[in-house]
Amino acid sequence: MKNALFFCVLGAVVFLSSCEKEDEIQAYTVPTTYTFDNVEYKESAARISMWLGYTTYLGRSIRKVLSQDTVNYLWNNSNAAYTADVASNIPYPHTEINKLTFNLASKSADVNTFKAYADSMVAVSKFFNRPGAKGVAGKIGSRLFNYTGLEFNQAVAKGLMGGLSLYNINAILDKIPSDDNTIVVAGQGTAMQHNWDLAFGYVGIPANYDTTTAYTSAMENRPLALGGYFAERGKYLKAGGLVFEAFRKGRAAIVAKDYKTRDAAIATIKEYLEKTVAASAYYYVTTPQTQVALDAKFHSLSEGFGFILALKYRDVSSKLTPANYQTLLDIIKTNFYTLAEDPSNTKLKQAQTILTNAYGKLQP
Amino acid sequence: MKKDFQLKLAGLLLMTALLAFTCGKEGNDDGSNPGSTDAFKSAMLVNYADNLIVPAYTDLNNKLGALNSSVNAFLAAPSELTLAATREPFKAAYLSFQGVSVLYFGPASAQLLNNYINTFPTVPTRIEKGIETGTYNFNIPQNSDSIQGFPALDYLLYAPDAVNKFSGVGAAKRKKYVQDVLVRMKTLVENTLSQWNGPYHHTFIASLKTDVGSSIGSLVNQFAYEMDALKGPRIGWPFGKQSNGIVFADKCEGYYSGISAELAIANLSSLKNYYTGANGDGIADYLVLLKKQDLNNAVLAQFDLTLAALNAIPKPLSAAFVNNPALVEDAYKQVQKLLTLIKTDLASATAVQITYQDNDGD
Numbered sequence: 129m130k131n132a133l134f135f136c137v138l139g140a141v142v143f144l145s146s147c148e149k150e151d152e153i154q155a156y157t158v159p160t161t162y163t164f165d166n167v168e169y170k171e172s173a174a175r176i177s178m179w180l181g182y183t184t185y186l187g188r189s190i191r192k193v194l195s196q197d198t199v200n201y202l203w204n205n206s207n208a209a210y211t212a213d214v215a216s217n218i219p220y221p222h223t224e225i226n227k228l229t230f231n232l233a234s235k236s237a238d239v240n241t242f243k244a245y246a247d248s249m250v251a252v253s254k255f256f257n258r259p260g261a262k263g264v265a266g267k268i269g270s271r272l273f274n275y276t277g278l279e280f281n282q283a284v285a286k287g288l289m290g291g292l293s294l295y296n297i298n299a300i301l302d303k304i305p306s307d308d309n310t311i312v313v314a315g316q317g318t319a320m321q322h323n324w325d326l327a328f329g330y331v332g333i334p335a336n337y338d339t340t341t342a343y344t345s346a347m348e349n350r351p352l353a354l355g356g357y358f359a360e361r362g363k364y365l366k367a368g369g370l371v372f373e374a375f376r377k378g379r380a381a382i383v384a385k386d387y388k389t390r391d392a393a394i395a396t397i398k399e400y401l402e403k404t405v406a407a408s409a410y411y412y413v414t415t416p417q418t419q420v421a422l423d424a425k426f427h428s429l430s431e432g433f434g435f436i437l438a439l440k441y442r443d444v445s446s447k448l449t450p451a452n453y454q455t456l457l458d459i460i461k462t463n464f465y466t467l468a469e470d471p472s473n474t475k476l477k478q479a480q481t482i483l484t485n486a487y488g489k490l491q492p
Numbered sequence: 493m494k495k496d497f498q499l500k501l502a503g504l505l506l507m508t509a510l511l512a513f514t515c516g517k518e519g520n521d522d523g524s525n526p527g528s529t530d531a532f533k534s535a536m537l538v539n540y541a542d543n544l545i546v547p548a549y550t551d552l553n554n555k556l557g558a559l560n561s562s563v564n565a566f567l568a569a570p571s572e573l574t575l576a577a578t579r580e581p582f583k584a585a586y587l588s589f590q591g592v593s594v595l596y597f598g599p600a601s602a603q604l605l606n607n608y609i610n611t612f613p614t615v616p617t618r619i620e621k622g623i624e625t626g627t628y629n630f631n632i633p634q635n636s637d638s639i640q641g642f643p644a645l646d647y648l649l650y651a652p653d654a655v656n657k658f659s660g661v662g663a664a665k666r667k668k669y670v671q672d673v674l675v676r677m678k679t680l681v682e683n684t685l686s687q688w689n690g691p692y693h694h695t696f697i698a699s700l701k702t703d704v705g706s707s708i709g710s711l712v713n714q715f716a717y718e719m720d721a722l723k724g725p726r727i728g729w730p731f732g733k734q735s736n737g738i739v740f741a742d743k744c745e746g747y748y749s750g751i752s753a754e755l756a757i758a759n760l761s762s763l764k765n766y767y768t769g770a771n772g773d774g775i776a777d778y779l780v781l782l783k784k785q786d787l788n789n790a791v792l793a794q795f796d797l798t799l800a801a802l803n804a805i806p807k808p809l810s811a812a813f814v815n816n817p818a819l820v821e822d823a824y825k826q827v828q829k830l831l832t833l834i835k836t837d838l839a840s841a842t843a844v845q846i847t848y849q850d851n852d853g854d
Contacts, residue, residue: 259632268633417705418713418847420601422633471598471687472695473705492845 277464286434
């Protein structure tokens with residue numbers, strides 16, 4: 129073992145010094161869209177489409193009792209569960225998804241937690257026809273809440289932006305430097321290139337992403353999941369443009385074996401994806417402080433709940449400490465009716481402070 | 493009312509919020525204004541709390557006490573005379589509520605005060621069913637159909653044959669319902685008042701920024717919200733603005749008592765009072781401090797034009813919808829202008845983000 133390690137280290141040193149001797153990297157250009165030779169990321173991009181179908185189905189709880197079987201099948205992508213109703217007009221519509229052999233269950237972090245939230249939405253959906261109140265699950269306005277005011281579908285949808293997207297992207301990017309970048313597989317490029325592409329697919333933005341486009345749900349190739357929140361809550365940070373540029377730069381750098389640029393891109397991607405989640409969490413602990421209608425307020429808090437769950441999958445180098453993260457979790461796991469009954473919003477203001485101290489200014 | 497109202501306006505509101513966003517940037521990025529204005533803001537907020545807000549809730553609390561006494565006297569001995577004796581106290585209390593309507597943040601928001609005591613229109617069938625079965629839950633937030641608060645009393649006390657309905661066998665359930673409505677109104681207002689007299693007072697006056705959740709932010713948001721309510725549920729909707737001109741007079745605030753116009757005028761007069769800060773410093777003076785004198789003049793002038801237009805409508809408002817549509821239309825237009833001034837110009841001048849709407853698409 130020791131010897132093997134020694135040779136690895138030696139190999140790396142030789143490689144590095146030989147690079148330095150060559151001293152130059154061939155000039156390369158960074159394309160304006162995510163267009164390269166041998167790009168392939170169907171697996172991750174299709175999971176984002178599954179995310180949409182899965183969470184859309186959970187959202188149907190406002191008007192019907194959900195089927196536990198359907199939720200199971202969607203999660204495991206079995207029994208041709210995706211239908212036109214929940215998975216249309218997206219990069220991988222239901223007809224495509226149903227043919228795929230992979231699913232959400234196998235690649236999401238904390239699968240049991242997220243599945244439990246989804247199952248809870250199934251349980252609460254039984255009450256879609258009765259009014260909700262403190263201690264009583266049911267509808268307020270057009271939204272369906274559990275007895276504490278939580279929309280479980282939001283916990284799943286926003287939580288998975290961390291548990292599916294952030295988690296996998298960070299894991300892939302951590303591994304990238306040790307990936308092979310010499311053996312080209314036709315259609316997929318090298319392992320490093322392919323993994324980079326897979327990470328890109330988990331972001332949920334189209335290859336021709338454009339921050340100036342006003343995307344609508346009528347567009348098939350629109351930003352989805354975490355990618356959709358660049359415009360929704362990450363605008364102040366300009367996160368969408370920065371992340372997209374870093375993915376293109378990094379991919380071009382990998383082709384040119386410019387690892388310094390690649391590593392800078394990795395840092396940018398990690399920083400701004402995490403900040404997008406943090407900015408969203410910040411927004412949803414801030415806005416409810418002035419929302420008086422309980423449905424609007426609890427909806428915001430439910431989104432905040434999901435985004436704070438998502439922050440769990442932040443990078444190890446995150447400036448948000450485990451202790452402060454735990455405080456955030458404790459705050460957002462407070463009964464929403466209790467939060468609403470505090471006229472001074474003390475806990476929500478504390479959450480704002482924690483997020484600002486960790487990440488700096490997140491919203492205008 | 494609130495939910496429908498929000499949904500239908502969501503698009504416009506979102507645009508406004510974005511506008512306020514953009515404009516806010518030229519001011520202070522972090523929502524805090526230079527230290528030099530802090531002393532002013534602090535004094536202004538103390539003025540709001542001590543000279544406007546606490547007195548307004550105290551007044552409502554007292555008026556509800558008087559209403560409660562007169563209604564109980566009526567319930568104890570129903571007659572045209574005792575019923576007539578509830579008229580003035582009812583009107584006084586409802587008008588007094590208009591003086592706190594704009595304060596729907598902090599304690600009122602925590603109690604869902606406005607939601608419970610003034611969501612209109614009321615739904616007579618649901619009230620009658622509640623009386624009949626004796627089963628009703630006042631702890632469920634209202635969205636559009638109310639069974640409690642002023643709108644319920646308006647329906648119950650102003651029924652054409654109220655004395656009969658409250659007399660004889662079978663009236664006990666109806667009496668209990670009315671008493672339950674009143675007890676709940678009193679409790680909610682008392683709780684709100686006591687929170688204002690408690691720790692929230694400090695929270696309010698110590699909040700010197702203009703960001704989301706700040707005192708100034710809340711005030712400006714609620715100014716805009718009340719204007720939206722005036723434009724929508726108070727005048728526009730019953731007037732048919734969302735129904736191709738088909739009038740829904742019975743959707744008015746205070747339809748049964750016929751005091752809709754008085755309520756709307758009281759609401760707007762109170763709003764102007766909060767805008768100016770009455771005898772002390774208010775948002776109006778804050779605008780002057782920010783060198784936005786022109787905007788302040790425009791807002792004040794528009795308040796007066798709008799109040800004049802509302803006053804010009806013959807009462808009751810519910811009849812004027814049909815008989816004097818041109819006058820209602822004019823008032824509606826003035827309301828719209830004032831709404832725009834407050835929701836876009838005032839919000840941006842004070843760097844306040846309008847956040848009360850549910851602007852989420854998912």
